Amino acid sequence: MIWLLTEGASAQHDSFEVLNPKVGQGEVLVIKIAPQWMPPATSNPSISVFGNRYIPNKYGEVFVGIPLDAKLGIDIVTLVEYGRGVRLSWDYEEVEVVPNDFPVRIRGPFTPTPKWRRERQSISQAFNLGDYSERYFDGEFIKPLDEIIVDEERMIGEESSPFGQGHNGIDLTTMDPKTGKHKRPVKAINSGKVALIARNYSTEGNMVIIDHGSGIFSVYMHLSKFLVSKVGQTVKGGDVIAMSGDTGSAKRGGAHLHFSIKVRSKDGKSDVYIDPLGFIAMMNQLVK
Numbered sequence: 001m002i003w004l005l006t007e008g009a010s011a012q013h014d015s016f017e018v019l020n021p022k023v024g025q026g027e028v029l030v031i032k033i034a035p036q037w038m039p040p041a042t043s044n045p046s047i048s049v050f051g052n053r054y055i056p057n058k059y060g061e062v063f064v065g066i067p068l069d070a071k072l073g074i075d076i077v078t079l080v081e082y083g084r085g086v087r088l089s090w091d092y093e094e095v096e097v098v099p100n101d102f103p104v105r106i107r108g109p110f111t112p113t114p115k116w117r118r119e120r121q122s123i124s125q126a127f128n129l130g131d132y133s134e135r136y137f138d139g140e141f142i143k144p145l146d147e148i149i150v151d152e153e154r155m156i157g158e159e160s161s162p163f164g165q166g167h168n169g170i171d172l173t174t175m176d177p178k179t180g181k182h183k184r185p186v187k188a189i190n191s192g193k194v195a196l197i198a199r200n201y202s203t204e205g206n207m208v209i210i211d212h213g214s215g216i217f218s219v220y221m222h223l224s225k226f227l228v229s230k231v232g233q234t235v236k237g238g239d240v241i242a243m244s245g246d247t248g249s250a251k252r253g254g255a256h257l258h259f260s261i262k263v264r265s266k267d268g269k270s271d272v273y274i275d276p277l278g279f280i281a282m283m284n285q286l287v288k
């Protein structure tokens with residue numbers, strides 16, 4: 001079998017390309033299927049890796065979120081028919097998952113309330129209804145808060161709590177200790193569509209989720225004011241979508257912007273929060 005694979009691969013090695021074959025835990029793997037393997041030439045092409053099948057966007061691009069606890073080592077990427085998993089080409093590529101040392105945040109005991117459970121359903125639905133075929137993001141990604149120096153020790157927009165196990169995003173400082181002001185303009189990190197405007201959720205407070213297409217979503221929590229008005233509304237990168245605040249769990253912990261990025265496969269079988277700042281840096285490098 002190995003011989004067959006090698007023969008096939010050497011004869012024809014152009015059905016897809018892995019853009020970053022070495023990928024860390026908490027990062028995103030990017031694969032591009034060649035146009036001649038996309039519909040209508042092939043029906044239901046998908047990428048098989050890590051035990052899942054990933055349906056590409058309409059440009060043949062696949063984004064695979066790598067969980068923080070992903071198994072380390074080498075895996076094989078192949079092109080298969082989504083439904084039955086039949087190999088479409090003999091091409092294969094190796095990818096290697098390498099370790100990343102993210103912190104572990106220990107959470108206190110938590111008892112879900114009926115309200116909290118209903119909120120989970122609205123959030124899941126927003127992710128389910130994303131546009132997995134289009135890619136709205138384009139060009140450079142930006143950070144959601146402007147970085148403003150307050151004094152030698154503090155900067156608005158600085159990471160105050162890092163991404164890691166038990167914390168599926170980062171917290172960014174919004175409070176100026178001198179003035180006590182904390183409501184800052186929050187910007188969409190790239191173009192997309194509003195997927196959810198959540199009001200007064202138990203944990204998230206006021207939250208906006210932006211669907212960037214292709215299974216990429218950005219999440220902004222604890223907001224004081226919405227500057228988008230409806231689900232489906234188009235935003236551009238840099239548009240101010242809200243003012244930061246101290247709603248939800250930030251009522252206790254203090255004002256900050258919680259910012260997450262989720263990478264999800266169309267069928268929802270892969271659904272991963274990744275390191276948001278790492279994602280921005282990596283995507284900006286791929287664009288160059």
Ligand SMILES: [Zn+2]
Pocket residue numbers: 161167169170171258259
């Ligand atoms: Zn947070």
